[in-house]
Amino acid sequence: MSISTDIIQAFTPTGVLRASINLGNPILANRNAQTGEVGGVSVDLARAFGAQLGVPVELVVFDAAGKSVEAVTAEQADIGFFAIDPLRGQHIRFTAPYVLIEGAYLVRNASPLQNNEQVDQAGTRVTVGKGSAYDLYLTRELKQATIERAPTSPAVVDTFITTSSDVAAGVRQQLEADAQRIPGLRLLPGRFMVIQQAMGTPTSRGEAAAAVLHAFVEEHKRSGFVAEALKRHHIEGASVAPAESRA
Known part of the structure; x- marks a missing residue:
């Protein structure tokens, strides 16, 4: 793919591609406990996109999705890796999803809750x-x-345990790992949602830049x-996530 100088400059106003990386989702990014190095699927994609632009990549690392979103919204990062959400879409232009991730509920073994539909009740x-x-x-x-x-x-x-909450909600893999770490917990069967994980860039970077990022994701799925x-x-x-059909 030939990318114009204008598009490269749109993505790299500081001279490097700043990629916002969220360590809060272990499916997509993590930090090696021994080396401190950050890696994962989102890091691989960030570096591949930097290589396509022909620019160096700087990883801007956060411990929570909200902070990662804020960095791109405030243009302290040029690209990021987020679950598609209409609220976030006010300031971030998303690609189509590249990965689909299940969201699940976790409860104590003694909980009366047996399925996802029972969670939304008064007092829970x-x-x-x-x-x-x-x-x-x-919300x-x-x-x-x-x-x-x-x-x-x-x-x-850990917060669910310390506050004696009734249900913990999040990435299935994270909850499964915690259930193995802490006795007396179980996941409710199935999923309550599917996360569509996409790449995104500030809306201010323009439609042409967003189109290039979208094409990059589609090619790397395909x-x-x-x-x-x-x-x-x-x-x-x-x-x-399924690749979009070619026009």
């Missing part, structure tokens, strides 16, 4: 990561249950790059 307290896609979705969808917010998605289960990245990072429970 649901803990979710502040500013996460799950927070945005449940719209839950009519009777009360939402309580942990500082980050990885902190949801080529098998995203599938190979999921396999390379040993990610289970996420699937590659």
Whole structure:
């Protein structure tokens, strides 16, 4: 793909491609405990896009989705990796999704809740990561249950335990890992939502830049790059979003 100088400049006003990376979603990014190095599917995509533009990549790393969104909204980062949400779409132009991720509920073994439909009832307290896609979705969808917010998605289960909340909500893989770490917990069957994970850039960068980013994502789904990245990072429970048909 030939990319014009104007488009490259739109993505790199500081001379480098600043990629906002959210460590709050372990499916897409993580920090190596031994080396401190940040890696994952979103990091691979950021570096691949930088290579396509022919520019260096700077990773701007956050521990929560909300902070990552704020960085792109404030143009402190040039691209980011987010769940598509209409509220976020006011300031960020999204590509089509590249990965689909399940959102799940976790409860104590003794909880009377047996399925997702039973969660939204008066008196039920649901803990979710502040500013996460799950927070945005449940804020719209839950009519009777009360939402309580942990500082980050990885902190949801620990907050759920310490506050004696009724339900923890978030990325299925994170909840499964926490259920193995802490005895007496179980996941409710199925999923309450599917996250459409996409790349995004500030709306101010213009439609032409957004179109280039969109085309990049479609090509990397179609080529098998995203599938190979999921396999390379040993990610289970996420699937590659279908590529859009060519016009």
